[in-house]
Amino acid sequence: MNQPSTIPATVGSLPVPGALLHHEVRGQGPLVVLVGAPMDARSFEPLACLLAEDHTVLTTDPRGINRSPLDDPDQDSTPELRAGDLARLLTHLDAGPAVVLGSSGGAVSALALVQSRPELVRAVIAHEPPLLALLDDRERLLAGTDDIVATHRSGDVTGAWKKFLAQANIFLPEGAFEQMFGGPREPQDIADDHFQHAHMLRGTVSWDADLAALRAASPRVLIGLGEQSRGQLCERTSVALAARLGVEPTLFPGGHIGFAETPGEFDTRLRAVLAAL
Known part of the structure; x- marks a missing residue:
């Protein structure tokens, strides 16, 4: 297995x-x-350090998260706004067109970028985009999302996360949830958690993709899916989107965040996908 190296970042x-x-x-x-x-x-x-051995790799904090502060902290983060941010970063770097690997809400951002600025993109790998609008039971799921947000806003953070994991059909190893929330949390992590629930989650999962535009776009659009995501909500959304685009899902090691859990294996698979583009 590849091992992450340490490559300094600008x-x-x-x-x-x-x-x-x-x-x-x-x-x-x-x-x-x-x-x-x-x-x-x-x-x-x-993963970025591994890829950077022979690629230019751009990573970013999305608006409102961690080191990317907003002028108005109460502004919602929509896929369109995040796509605009990516377009400005790519224009600023002037190194494209780029292959964009977006994960989860970042996959939605990447798809929105294809719709708005396809000339900046060579290909998109949308890894497990949580697009609830594609599913037959979307009304139930969106109502569940609203309940998650309301629970979090009420101050019941652990209750909100339990509801989130249940709706996503994600089962953590024994003790993992307590490890995540059982002790003190960093102030920035608390702030990011609040922003995600108050200003990002609903707009991301309810985004209505322009399927005709994605099918007609010149950048190639691949739908990534974790090999260990079987039975999870994002497997359903990924399979549904792939079917509507007329492609087969592209499998990657691990689950929803396989790139973070097993970056060496993910890097090997990603390189094979990049070579086939």
């Missing part, structure tokens, strides 16, 4: 409408963007 902050975007650039070669939502650049660092 760190910057790019002013964009309403926010200041923290971003990191590593390596040299063809440009690959690794982006999440609400996950920030730290989650992708091990």
Whole structure:
């Protein structure tokens, strides 16, 4: 298995409408963007260091998360706004067009980028986008999302996360939930958690993709799916989107965050996908 190396990053902050975007650039070669939502650049660092051996790798904190503060902290983070941020980062780097690997909410951001600025993108790998609008039981799931948000806003953070995991059909190993929430949390983690629930979650999962535009776009659109995500909500959304786009899901090691759990295996698979583009 590949082992993450330590490749120094050039760190910057790019002013964009309403926010200041923290971003990191590593390596040299063809440009690959690794982006999440609400996950920030730290989650992708091990994979970024591996890819940076022969690629230019861009990672960023999405607006409102960690080191990317908003002018108005109460502004919602929509897929369109995040796509606009990615477009400005790519234009700023002037190193594209890029392959964009987006995970979870970042996959939705990447799909929105294809719709709005396809000339900046060579290909998109949308890894497990949680697009509830594609599912037959979307009304029930969106109502469940509203309940999760309301529970979190009431101050019951652990209750909200239990509801989130139950709706996502994700089962943590014994003791993992208590480890996540049983002790003191960093103030920034608390702030990011609040922003995700109050200003990002509903707009991301309810986003209505323009399927005709995605099918007609010149950038290639792949739908990534974790090999260990069987039975989870994001397997359902990923399979549904792939079917509507007329493609087969592209399997990757691990589950919803396989890039963080087993970055070496994920890097090997990603390189094979990149070579086939």
